Amino acid sequence: MRRRRLLVVGPLPPPVGGVETVTKAVLESRLKEEWQLAHCNLTKGRAKTTQGKFDLGNFVWAAIHFSRMLRSVAAFRPHAVYMAVTATWSGFLRDSVIAWIAKAGGAKVVGHVHGGWFDRILARTGRSGRIVRASLRHFDALLVLGTKWRDDVDRYGFEGRCMIVPSTFRQELADAASPFRRNYAVREPKGLFVGQIGQAKGVMDLLHALNDLRVAGTAIKLTLVGPGQFGDDLERAHALVKELALEDLVTFTGQLQGDALYEQYRKADFLVLPSHFEGLPVVFFEAGAFGLPVIGTPVGAIPDLLKHGENALLVQPRDIAGLAAALRRLHDSADERRRLGTKLMHDIQPYTPAAVCSEIGEAVRLVLEAPGGESWEKQFSARRLKL
Structure with missing residues (x-):
C-alpha cells in the first residue's frame, strides 16, 4: 500500500522560534514512517524585526514563497498540507494564498496557528473582515x-475543525x-530573558521592575538574550538601561543559538518573560528542560502550561509592581526556585517533539478520514488519549 503524501509548509531555523521549531520537529519525526513527507521552505532571508511589515522586501519574499508552493504542489501532489499560520496581518494574507494554492491542488489543508495576535485577525471587520472569513475557508482544520x-x-x-495542539521544543535541547x-x-540568583527584545515582550516593564528592586535594596543581575523585536526596540532598551543606570546589572548578548544559548540556561537561576501578547513561547519549554523556574504572564496559551504557584509565577502584563514582587520572591527563596523548577520540568513532558508530532499526525489523518461532525471531534479526543 502506497503511503499518502503530506506536504509540510513552514520555515526552518535559524532563527529559532515556535514555528521553526515545530516545522523541524515534524520533518524529523516518526511521521515519515507513515507518510511520504516533503517540505516547502518558507524561511525568509530577513531579520525577525521585519515581520508584519508591508514593505518591498516582504512582498518579494511572499512572491518567492508562492512560487515555491506552486512548484511543491505540482511536483508532489500532496493528499494533505500541514502549514504554520502566522498572526500578523501581512503574514496571514500570505498564508491564505499558500492555503489557496494547496486547496487548488486538491489537498486537505491543516493550519497550525502561532503567535499572540490571532484574536486581532479574527476581530477584523469590513473589507478586511470579509477577507479573513474567505481565507479561513481554505482550511479544513485549524490547530491552535x-x-x-x-x-x-x-x-x-470557523466552518472547519478546530483542536488544541501545542507547540514543542527541540530534541537537541532536551538532549x-x-x-x-x-x-x-546559590547566593546571588541571576535572571534570564530569552526572546525578541521589545515593549510587547515586556522588556521595558522588566527593566523598570529591576530598577524599583534596586532602589528598595535588592540588586538582581539580568541577562537579555535575543534580537530587537520591532524597529528601534533594541536601541530603546539599551537607552532605558542607561537612563536607569542599570549597566552594572543588565547584560545584552544578542541572539544566541545551540550550545551558547544552552549555557545561558545553565548559568541562570530563573527565567522571566513578562509578555503583553503571546502564543505559547518555546522558551518556557526550554527553561523547564533545564529545571529553571519561570515568571510569565497569563496571556495567549500560556495558562495551559503555566499554573501560578504550582509550576511558575504569573503576573499581569504591564504590572511592574507585581513583576518586581515575583522577581524578589524567586530571588529570595531557593526552596521556591527548586519547587517551581522541578515541577515545570515534569509538566513539559506532554510537549515533547514526539508527543506533539503524534498529535499533528492524528489531526491530519482524521481530516482525511473522518466524515466530520461530532464524531470527528470524539475520534480526535479518543486517539489523543492513546498517544
Whole structure:
C-alpha cells in the first residue's frame, strides 16, 4: 500500500522560534514512517524585526514563497498540507494564498496557528473582515496552541475543525539538558530573558521592575538574550538601561543559538518573560528542560502550561509592581526556585517533539478520514488519549 503524501509548509531555523521549531520537529519525526513527507521552505532571508511589515522586501519574499508552493504542489501532489499560520496581518494574507494554492491542488489543508495576535485577525471587520472569513475557508482544520485560541475560533464560527495542539521544543535541547543537574542553593540568583527584545515582550516593564528592586535594596543581575523585536526596540532598551543606570546589572548578548544559548540556561537561576501578547513561547519549554523556574504572564496559551504557584509565577502584563514582587520572591527563596523548577520540568513532558508530532499526525489523518461532525471531534479526543 502506497503511503499518502503530506506536504509540510513552514520555515526552518535559524532563527529559532515556535514555528521553526515545530516545522523541524515534524520533518524529523516518526511521521515519515507513515507518510511520504516533503517540505516547502518558507524561511525568509530577513531579520525577525521585519515581520508584519508591508514593505518591498516582504512582498518579494511572499512572491518567492508562492512560487515555491506552486512548484511543491505540482511536483508532489500532496493528499494533505500541514502549514504554520502566522498572526500578523501581512503574514496571514500570505498564508491564505499558500492555503489557496494547496486547496487548488486538491489537498486537505491543516493550519497550525502561532503567535499572540490571532484574536486581532479574527476581530477584523469590513473589507478586511470579509477577507479573513474567505481565507479561513481554505482550511479544513485549524490547530491552535491552547484553550483561549480554541474558544476564540469557536466563537468566530470557523466552518472547519478546530483542536488544541501545542507547540514543542527541540530534541537537541532536551538532549543537552538531560545530564544537567541544577544547584538551586546559590547566593546571588541571576535572571534570564530569552526572546525578541521589545515593549510587547515586556522588556521595558522588566527593566523598570529591576530598577524599583534596586532602589528598595535588592540588586538582581539580568541577562537579555535575543534580537530587537520591532524597529528601534533594541536601541530603546539599551537607552532605558542607561537612563536607569542599570549597566552594572543588565547584560545584552544578542541572539544566541545551540550550545551558547544552552549555557545561558545553565548559568541562570530563573527565567522571566513578562509578555503583553503571546502564543505559547518555546522558551518556557526550554527553561523547564533545564529545571529553571519561570515568571510569565497569563496571556495567549500560556495558562495551559503555566499554573501560578504550582509550576511558575504569573503576573499581569504591564504590572511592574507585581513583576518586581515575583522577581524578589524567586530571588529570595531557593526552596521556591527548586519547587517551581522541578515541577515545570515534569509538566513539559506532554510537549515533547514526539508527543506533539503524534498529535499533528492524528489531526491530519482524521481530516482525511473522518466524515466530520461530532464524531470527528470524539475520534480526535479518543486517539489523543492513546498517544
